Amino acid sequence: MLTIHNLQKSFTIHHLQKTFPALENISLHVKEGGFLGIVGKSGSGKSTILKSIYRTYMPQAGNIIFHSDAYGEIDLLQATTRQIVYLRKHEIGYVSQFLNVMPRTTALELVTQSLLDVGVEQQEAIARAKQALRHFDLEEKLWNSYPNNFSGGEKLRLNIACAIVKEPRLLLLDEPTASLDQASKVKVRESIEKLKAQGTTLIGIFHDLEFMEGLCDDVFTMMKISDKEVLA
Amino acid sequence: MMQEQPVLSIRQLSKQYGDGCTHCQHEDMKLEKNFCPVCKTVYACRSVSFDLYRGEILGIVGESGSGKSTLMKSLYFDETVTSGEGYLVDYENGHNNIFTESSQMKRHIRNTILGMVYQNPMLGLKMDFSSMSNIAEKQIAAGNRHVRQMEERSLSLLQHVKIPVHRSKEAPKNFSGGMQQRVQIAKAMSNNPPILLLDEVTTGLDLSVQADVLDLIKSIQRELNISMIVVSHDLAVIRMLADRTIVMLNGEIIEHGLTDQVLEDPQHEYTQQLVYSLL
Ligand SMILES: Nc1ncnc2c1ncn2[C@@H]1O[C@H](COP(=O)(O)OP(=O)(O)OP(=O)(O)O)[C@@H](O)[C@H]1O
Ligand SMILES: Nc1ncnc2c1ncn2[C@@H]1O[C@H](COP(=O)(O)OP(=O)(O)O)[C@@H](O)[C@H]1O
Ligand SMILES: [Mg+2]
Ligand SMILES: [Mg+2]
Numbered sequence A: 001m002l003t004i005h006n007l008q009k010s011f012t013i014h015h016l017q018k019t020f021p022a023l024e025n026i027s028l029h030v031k032e033g034g035f036l037g038i039v040g041k042s043g044s045g046k047s048t049i050l051k052s053i054y055r056t057y058m059p060q061a062g063n064i065i066f067h068s069d070a071y072g073e074i075d076l077l078q079a080t081t082r083q084i085v086y087l088r089k090h091e092i093g094y095v096s097q098f099l100n101v102m103p104r105t106t107a108l109e110l111v112t113q114s115l116l117d118v119g120v121e122q123q124e125a126i127a128r129a130k131q132a133l134r135h136f137d138l139e140e141k142l143w144n145s146y147p148n149n150f151s152g153g154e155k156l157r158l159n160i161a162c163a164i165v166k167e168p169r170l171l172l173l174d175e176p177t178a179s180l181d182q183a184s185k186v187k188v189r190e191s192i193e194k195l196k197a198q199g200t201t202l203i204g205i206f207h208d209l210e211f212m213e214g215l216c217d218d219v220f221t222m223m224k225i226s227d228k229e230v231l232a
Numbered sequence B: 001m002m003q004e005q006p007v008l009s010i011r012q013l014s015k016q017y018g019d020g021c022t023h024c025q026h027e028d029m030k031l032e033k034n035f036c037p038v039c040k041t042v043y044a045c046r047s048v049s050f051d052l053y054r055g056e057i058l059g060i061v062g063e064s065g066s067g068k069s070t071l072m073k074s075l076y077f078d079e080t081v082t083s084g085e086g087y088l089v090d091y092e093n094g095h096n097n098i099f100t101e102s103s104q105m106k107r108h109i110r111n112t113i114l115g116m117v118y119q120n121p122m123l124g125l126k127m128d129f130s131s132m133s134n135i136a137e138k139q140i141a142a143g144n145r146h147v148r149q150m151e152e153r154s155l156s157l158l159q160h161v162k163i164p165v166h167r168s169k170e171a172p173k174n175f176s177g178g179m180q181q182r183v184q185i186a187k188a189m190s191n192n193p194p195i196l197l198l199d200e201v202t203t204g205l206d207l208s209v210q211a212d213v214l215d216l217i218k219s220i221q222r223e224l225n226i227s228m229i230v231v232s233h234d235l236a237v238i239r240m241l242a243d244r245t246i247v248m249l250n251g252e253i254i255e256h257g258l259t260d261q262v263l264e265d266p267q268h269e270y271t272q273q274l275v276y277s278l279l
């Protein structure tokens, strides 16, 4: 499904005239329908991997080979921006702790719009959006309110609903349970179980991976580049 | 999947004000930003190339004077380009360079394929005419002669942009900034153009009015699948609207890419300044 080969990413900050390495020779593989957990210290580059797959970050070297429905085998680092826009709409989802809200948009509208954006008819979009909100246990009384005032857990479940309603084949999860209380965490875990049962391929970062016990097929451990040097 | 064809392709578009001199026409010309200190020529757009695709919103950001409005006006034929090529899939199937067509053809292209919302509403609207007639004007230019039909269309457009029916006969000079921008948007859409050019539509509006206008733009894109170029110096606006973004500096494109990539992993020194200064 997804194979990363010798990925390398550094950030050059011009006004400091400095380059900070973030990823060095990262290689990993996730099989279709699999769930890969990524663990590691803060700053070890976990988010950088996910953002490189999603192309929010542009790595300097390596390949990220994705088996796309639309394009076949494609190196996400070589793909055009238009191809990435398409893949983000139809095949690859990304969920972080942070919600990207539009002004004047209710929770239900937000989820509906992500379907309208990919060409689903209005009626069907609304129906599927409601279904997704129900699926992720967002209380019905919140559907027509603005997400700005939602709790962390509610925002997160809305976020997941927006991403999964389009049924992406690959879903990237960046600490979706951080800062949640136990009850909300359980709901997120249940959501992930449902996705896995549907055959969605998942790559997730969890600071408390025990919580995903029994769900992960594989764990990839990141090491800080500075720690690696000490070991070497 | 087939290679997608752009609705608009711009190649090496340049616009200069002034004739240039031996100093600034030299290979490695030394300009002060976009300006030749010897002959005072302004190089407002320099070799700008990009593609716009069906149904997408393309963002353009850059500091004041970087050439954004000049680019938009050149695309709308308000300004004559100094050199460069432009191809529209909806005009002669993209075979003819629109910038070298006759002025009559340019008018035709502008009236049937393009809609423009100006940074300054004074440029886009006749402030003393009713909103209805402002919108009708664009339809007449596009060749419509049916008064009733035009009236109905104008009314439904004004409704779409949430101008109350009872104010449709009023002149925009009585309107707030946000309302004027919405009338401009209605006017720009009145000929059903496949491409809309929006220059700083939300600048100077207060936040809640801004939200209305952004919402309107997003819904137009979703419902009508219109392609848009949105110029803004407000990165939040660009982040909300555009999938892909171009960064301009001193008349040149210095960076382009996915909007979140440009904002979160900016490559060019200037883009980093622009992004970090606002964090
Ligand atoms: N008619 C003109 N004659 C001479 N110079 C001009 C003319 N119009 C624009 N310029 C110059 O061209 C450059 C680009 O101007 P432009 O209006 O395109 O900037 P902009 O990027 O839209 O800026 P802003 O963000 O302030 O709207 C500037 O240096 C400007 O002074
Ligand atoms: N947008 C960015 N600009 C500059 N440096 C960054 C950026 N994103 C991450 N980094 C750096 O890359 C390294 C890895 O960060 P990150 O992937 O966020 O770690 P993790 O998710 O494992 O905590 C850190 O040194 C961080 O400071
Ligand atoms: Mg992280
Ligand atoms: Mg301008």
Ligand SMILES: [Zn+2]
Pocket (backbone or CB within 6 Å): B020, B021, B022, B023, B024, B025, B036, B037, B038, B039, B040, B041
């Ligand atoms: Zn000169």
